Amino acid sequence: MVEAGTGVAMLSDDLHSIHIDGQALNFHCYGLALERLDTRQYYSTTDKTWKIFDNVSGIREARTNLHTC
Numbered sequence: 001m002v003e004a005g006t007g008v009a010m011l012s013d014d015l016h017s018i019h020i021d022g023q024a025l026n027f028h029c030y031g032l033a034l035e036r037l038d039t040r041q042y043y044s045t046t047d048k049t050w051k052i053f054d055n056v057s058g059i060r061e062a063r064t065n066l067h068t069c
């Protein structure tokens with residue numbers, strides 16, 4: 001479980017799954033934008049096979065004003 005004050009680091013061949021219950025802010029550092037990661041794989045429990053994610057389009061960057069107090 002990743003909670004406030006904790007973090008996780010993974011190598012390029014590590015497997016992970018993200019599950020969010022309710023609202024959350026996610027920060028992912030994959031080295032490239034998600035739409036450029038065209039070899040990302042996922043396991044389809046329906047087909048019981050590994051598949052390649054479709055290229056993602058229309059991703060919008062989250063912007064926030066960190067100087068608001």
